[in-house]
Amino acid sequence: MARMTEHQQQRGRIIGIGGVFFKSADHERLRDWYAENLGIVHGKDGAGFKWPTVSDPSPANASPGKPESHDDTANEYLTAWSIFPGAWEPYRPE
Numbered sequence: 001m002a003r004m005t006e007h008q009q010q011r012g013r014i015i016g017i018g019g020v021f022f023k024s025a026d027h028e029r030l031r032d033w034y035a036e037n038l039g040i041v042h043g044k045d046g047a048g049f050k051w052p053t054v055s056d057p058s059p060a061n062a063s064p065g066k067p068e069s070h071d072d073t074a075n076e077y078l079t080a081w082s083i084f085p086g087a088w089e090p091y092r093p094e
Helices: 006-011 027-038
Strands: 019-024 047-052 076-085
Touching (some): 027 076
């Protein structure tokens, strides 16, 4: 794993993705495909991927050979996944 430069450390870094959202003209079929082929089961509110993060995301904690940094269940987060109907317009006034 490459070490971060001093400039990268000062400006911060991405430690996760909040969600993946997209539309499909045939969203039911696409949801079924993801469930059958990738095991992503889309429930009423979509799907979610839980992932742990380190309490201290410094390069020292993110280095290889420190598997304990991934066992901190007190800091679990979620990436949301949802496939919406193609005609869905979430911000259109009703």
